[in-house]
Structures are given as structure tokens and as C-alpha cells.
Amino acid sequence: MSFIPYGRQDISEADIQAVVDVLRSDFLTQGPAVPAFEQAVSDYCGVQHAVTVNSATSALHIACLALGVGKGDVVWTSPITFVASANCALYCGASIDFVDINPRSYNLSVEQLQIKLEHARQQNRLPKVVIPVHLCGQPCEMERIHQLSQEFGFKIIEDASHAIGGKYQNEPIGSCRYSDITIFSFHPVKIITTAEGGIAVTNHAELAEKMALLRSHGITRDPAQMTHESDGAWYYQQIDLGFNYRMTDMQAALGLSQMQRLDTFVQRRHELAQRYNELLAHLPLTLPWQHPDSYSGLHLYVIRLQPDAIKLTHREVFDALRQQGIGVNLHYIPVHTQPYYQAMGFESGDFPESERYYQEAISLPMFSGMTDEQQEIVCSTLTKILQA
CATH class of the missing domain: 3.40.640.10 (Type I PLP-dependent aspartate aminotransferase-like (Major domain))
Incomplete structure (x- = not known):
């Protein structure tokens, strides 16, 4: 693959x-x-x-x-x-x-x-x-x-x-x-x-x-x-x-x-996001919410795992996707947990909602040149991992 x-x-x-x-x-x-x-x-x-x-x-x-x-x-x-x-x-x-x-x-x-x-x-x-x-x-x-x-x-x-x-x-x-x-x-x-x-x-x-x-x-x-x-x-x-x-x-x-192609790029990202929403709706995931006042550039499509509804850990899901050729990422590690910032006095627990997000978030592939077939591979692979 x-x-x-x-x-x-x-x-x-x-x-x-x-x-x-x-x-x-x-x-x-x-x-x-x-x-x-x-x-x-x-x-x-x-x-x-x-x-x-x-x-x-x-x-x-x-x-x-x-x-x-x-x-x-x-x-x-x-x-x-x-x-x-x-x-x-x-x-x-x-x-x-x-x-x-x-x-x-x-x-x-x-x-x-x-x-x-x-x-x-x-x-x-x-x-x-x-x-x-x-x-x-x-x-x-x-x-x-x-x-x-x-x-x-x-x-x-x-x-x-x-x-x-x-x-x-x-x-x-x-x-x-x-x-x-x-x-x-x-x-x-x-x-x-x-x-x-x-x-x-x-x-x-x-x-x-x-x-x-x-x-x-x-x-x-x-x-x-x-x-x-x-x-x-x-x-x-x-x-x-x-x-x-x-x-x-x-x-x-x-x-x-x-x-000259900016609007076309963003339109394609919205098409991909809508397909993700449909293809992943049955899984124990929190899908991205869009504010009604906004039209996102959709640089990223971030899912959040629902830990109580799946058997695997966050890292196990992430690693399994990578092992299957799905280049997921995580955006981002909370800045205040970085060693440089902790040396300044910030501590884990300072911003709990951000830390909760970090424990659940995974960025799925999202780019304007992504094909429907590639997206279907991402979704079917994620489905198999979560339902195993």
C-alpha cells in the first residue's frame, strides 16, 4: 500500500x-x-x-x-x-x-x-x-x-x-x-x-x-x-x-x-471533509464541528477518539494507522507541556481542556490533491482498527 x-x-x-x-x-x-x-x-x-x-x-x-x-x-x-x-x-x-x-x-x-x-x-x-x-x-x-x-x-x-x-x-x-x-x-x-x-x-x-x-x-x-x-x-x-x-x-x-487556484483548493477540502463526515459517522469518534459564522480553510481534519468506547489507546490507534501507510499526525502538543516552557514554570494540568484534546486528537490526511479512493482507504483502515 x-x-x-x-x-x-x-x-x-x-x-x-x-x-x-x-x-x-x-x-x-x-x-x-x-x-x-x-x-x-x-x-x-x-x-x-x-x-x-x-x-x-x-x-x-x-x-x-x-x-x-x-x-x-x-x-x-x-x-x-x-x-x-x-x-x-x-x-x-x-x-x-x-x-x-x-x-x-x-x-x-x-x-x-x-x-x-x-x-x-x-x-x-x-x-x-x-x-x-x-x-x-x-x-x-x-x-x-x-x-x-x-x-x-x-x-x-x-x-x-x-x-x-x-x-x-x-x-x-x-x-x-x-x-x-x-x-x-x-x-x-x-x-x-x-x-x-x-x-x-x-x-x-x-x-x-x-x-x-x-x-x-x-x-x-x-x-x-x-x-x-x-x-x-x-x-x-x-x-x-x-x-x-x-x-x-x-x-x-x-x-x-x-x-489562482486557492478557492478551488478550499472547495475540494470541503468536499473531502463532507465525505469524511459521512464515512466516519458510525465510528466512536468526535468529528470536527464548524461554527455557523465561519467557512473554514480546512487545512486540517482532526478527529477525537472516544476513549470509553474503544478498546485501544490513543497511541495504539495512531501507530496502527501509521503502520498501514496512513500518514496521520497530531496537531498539536500543548505548548505549555514542552520542556522549554515547563522550565519557565508552566505545568501539566494548567490548561485541562487543551490536555484532554491532546489525549484524543488525530489529524487525518487532508490535502486538495487527495483522491476519493485514498480517502476511502483511510476510512476503511480506521474502521478496521477501531472495530477489531
């Missing part, structure tokens, strides 16, 4: 040609493809500014810096995410804390957020930034989170690494209606890819300008940003401490080509 991965890129001949065209051009690093890709994402999301970078991690980092996150500040996010959603605060010298998840959506719980905010206000320890993570592509309850930001005075970065092509309240995720900055990832297993890469989108010109400066060493050639008059055409100034986070024209060209 051939291996079925949990996710993979979908590269067309047009995608390949777009990259080849760049290789034959005068620009390999930052040329015309980068602003063209930024404009395509901006137009799609209905947002005013976009800044490409070499990864979503880099985008999270410069987004935090653009919002002034630094030593003495606190950033909050979900424990059920990739570590980058939390690490970005630490890169800035800030502290990190977590808000437990909603048991149905697996996203950051608005109810828990409000309770934690009220407690933090009493301690004069409110977060500077909250980073809601749109797990699996389903957006968080952004309107309610935004309302809390108005009351408690924090900024919002949407970690939409899983979510490009989705919608919230019938608006594209990334419109930044309820946030300051939104981040997308273009890693190969994501909905579209630039091989590696990310983007930060915002409706605030000053935030976009700051992030564009930070992605390229803090260097500018813009006379309006310089501290004194230029010495000549060769002249540039470093006016901030930035990084080498630029996206190449080759990556941007691939992304620009992929954008």
Missing part, C-alpha cells in the same frame, strides 16, 4: 513555469513578483497592506515588534498551536501566557479569555497582545475577542497560518476587521505554498511600514525615513534593528500562481 501523507503541496505545470520564468529573469531575490504577490493577497483578503516574509514565524515576530511588544509585556495565545505562536513573544523579550481552548472548536475560548482578563486586570498584568489561532482553518470568534480588546486594551494578531481562503461572517479571513494584523503561512502542507514563506496583512499603513523595515535589516533607502540627507545614489540607512526575513521572487511567483 502506498503511503498517504497527512498533507502535501499541489504543484501544477503553471506553478513550475512561473518559477522558471523568474529563474530566467534578472531578479531572484526581491523583484517584481514580491509586490505582485503582496497585491494579490491584499486584493483577495480585502485588506490594505501586505508584507511577505520567509516564514509565518518571521511574520509573527515582526508583527509583535511592530505592535511594540518588548521586555515587561505579556502576550497570550492558545496552548493548542505550533510553538511559533508563543515563541514570537519570547523573541521580543516579552512573557507568554495561554488561554485554554473551547471544547467544540478547539480554538481559544472566549469565555476563558474574559475570565483571565478580569483576573489580570485586578493584578495589573493585562496582555499587550492576544494571538488567537485559527486552528485547522476555522476562525476564532473574532468579533467577541475584538470587543474584549476594546474593554481591556490589548492588540490582536490573528494567527491564520491554517486559514487562507476561509471566511468569517462572510468576509475573507485576513480582512483585519477585528484585528491589527493577520498572519498566513505558505509552508508546503498549507492550503497554498511558496515552498517556505509567510505574510502579514494589515489595514494600518504605519504597521506595514514598520514590518517592511524589520524584514530587511531595518535598512531604508526612502529619504522620508532617513535621519539626514542622502550622500548619493548608493546611500542607505539602518534606522532600526531588523532581520533578513525577505521572501524571494521565486517563492512569490509560486505563491502568485497558487493564488
Whole structure:
């Protein structure tokens, strides 16, 4: 049996040609493809500014810096995410804390957020930034989170690494209606890819300008940003401490080509999710719940085992699927249980809903190029394992 991965890129001949065209051009690093890709994402999301970078991690980092996150500040996010959603605060010298998840959506719980905010206000320890993570592509309850930001005075970065092509309240995720900055990832297993890469989108010109400066060493050639008059055409100034986070024209060209199929990719993911819902309905599983206000990008399809209804352990089911060539994964290990974070004082038991999720969750294969036959193999294999 051939291996079925949990996710993979979908590269067309047009995608390949777009990259080849760049290789034959005068620009390999930052040329015309980068602003063209930024404009395509901006137009799609209905947002005013976009800044490409070499990864979503880099985008999270410069987004935090653009919002002034630094030593003495606190950033909050979900424990059920990739570590980058939390690490970005630490890169800035800030502290990190977590808000437990909603048991149905697996996203950051608005109810828990409000309770934690009220407690933090009493301690004069409110977060500077909250980073809601749109797990699996389903957006968080952004309107309610935004309302809390108005009351408690924090900024919002949407970690939409899983979510490009989705919608919230019938608006594209990334419109930044309820946030300051939104981040997308273009890693190969994501909905579209630039091989590696990310983007930060915002409706605030000053935030976009700051992030564009930070992605390229803090260097500018813009006379309006310089501290004194230029010495000549060769002249540039470093006016901030930035990084080498630029996206190449080759990556941007691939992304620009992929954008043309984004809606098709997401539509196919929804077809696969609906088939999973039907094919797995008879099994002792909790299937993904979709919020009525959302249209998920469906980067992931996560099932949860019902431990009391099956004979095997979580690990035994996972290992059995892998042994049968089904490339399942687990998204994610709660960040606060990682050794690095436990050395900071976090403990197992701090966020019980997240830990309960981790003990039951399995990500089944989900990618736009997945065939019906491959999906049927996944479902029949899982059925045999659970009914053995």
C-alpha cells in the first residue's frame, strides 16, 4: 500500500513555469513578483497592506515588534498551536501566557479569555497582545475577542497560518476587521505554498511600514525615513534593528500562481471533509464541528477518539494507522507541556481542556490533491482498527 501523507503541496505545470520564468529573469531575490504577490493577497483578503516574509514565524515576530511588544509585556495565545505562536513573544523579550481552548472548536475560548482578563486586570498584568489561532482553518470568534480588546486594551494578531481562503461572517479571513494584523503561512502542507514563506496583512499603513523595515535589516533607502540627507545614489540607512526575513521572487511567483487556484483548493477540502463526515459517522469518534459564522480553510481534519468506547489507546490507534501507510499526525502538543516552557514554570494540568484534546486528537490526511479512493482507504483502515 502506498503511503498517504497527512498533507502535501499541489504543484501544477503553471506553478513550475512561473518559477522558471523568474529563474530566467534578472531578479531572484526581491523583484517584481514580491509586490505582485503582496497585491494579490491584499486584493483577495480585502485588506490594505501586505508584507511577505520567509516564514509565518518571521511574520509573527515582526508583527509583535511592530505592535511594540518588548521586555515587561505579556502576550497570550492558545496552548493548542505550533510553538511559533508563543515563541514570537519570547523573541521580543516579552512573557507568554495561554488561554485554554473551547471544547467544540478547539480554538481559544472566549469565555476563558474574559475570565483571565478580569483576573489580570485586578493584578495589573493585562496582555499587550492576544494571538488567537485559527486552528485547522476555522476562525476564532473574532468579533467577541475584538470587543474584549476594546474593554481591556490589548492588540490582536490573528494567527491564520491554517486559514487562507476561509471566511468569517462572510468576509475573507485576513480582512483585519477585528484585528491589527493577520498572519498566513505558505509552508508546503498549507492550503497554498511558496515552498517556505509567510505574510502579514494589515489595514494600518504605519504597521506595514514598520514590518517592511524589520524584514530587511531595518535598512531604508526612502529619504522620508532617513535621519539626514542622502550622500548619493548608493546611500542607505539602518534606522532600526531588523532581520533578513525577505521572501524571494521565486517563492512569490509560486505563491502568485497558487493564488489562482486557492478557492478551488478550499472547495475540494470541503468536499473531502463532507465525505469524511459521512464515512466516519458510525465510528466512536468526535468529528470536527464548524461554527455557523465561519467557512473554514480546512487545512486540517482532526478527529477525537472516544476513549470509553474503544478498546485501544490513543497511541495504539495512531501507530496502527501509521503502520498501514496512513500518514496521520497530531496537531498539536500543548505548548505549555514542552520542556522549554515547563522550565519557565508552566505545568501539566494548567490548561485541562487543551490536555484532554491532546489525549484524543488525530489529524487525518487532508490535502486538495487527495483522491476519493485514498480517502476511502483511510476510512476503511480506521474502521478496521477501531472495530477489531
